[in-house]
Amino acid sequence: MMPVGASNNDDVLEHEVLLCRGEHVMLTCNLWVEYGLVNRVLGYVEDIHYMPGSKFPEIPVFATIIF
Secondary structure, three states: OOOOOOOOOHHHOOOOOOOOOOOEEEOOOOOEHHHOEOOOOEEEEEEEEOOOOOOOOOOOOEEEEEO
């Protein structure tokens, strides 16, 4: 199943996204309209969280984004 907004031209998109604290990000869907989490709202990466005992370059569990 293809995500909403995806097309067969998605091969031009980056396969990896490098994030760091303070990096600017943009929401690309209407996640929670009542609270302003809508398509094209800007935010930044506040923190990147890893499993206990692991750290970069391992894959993080999640990132905290402030919008």
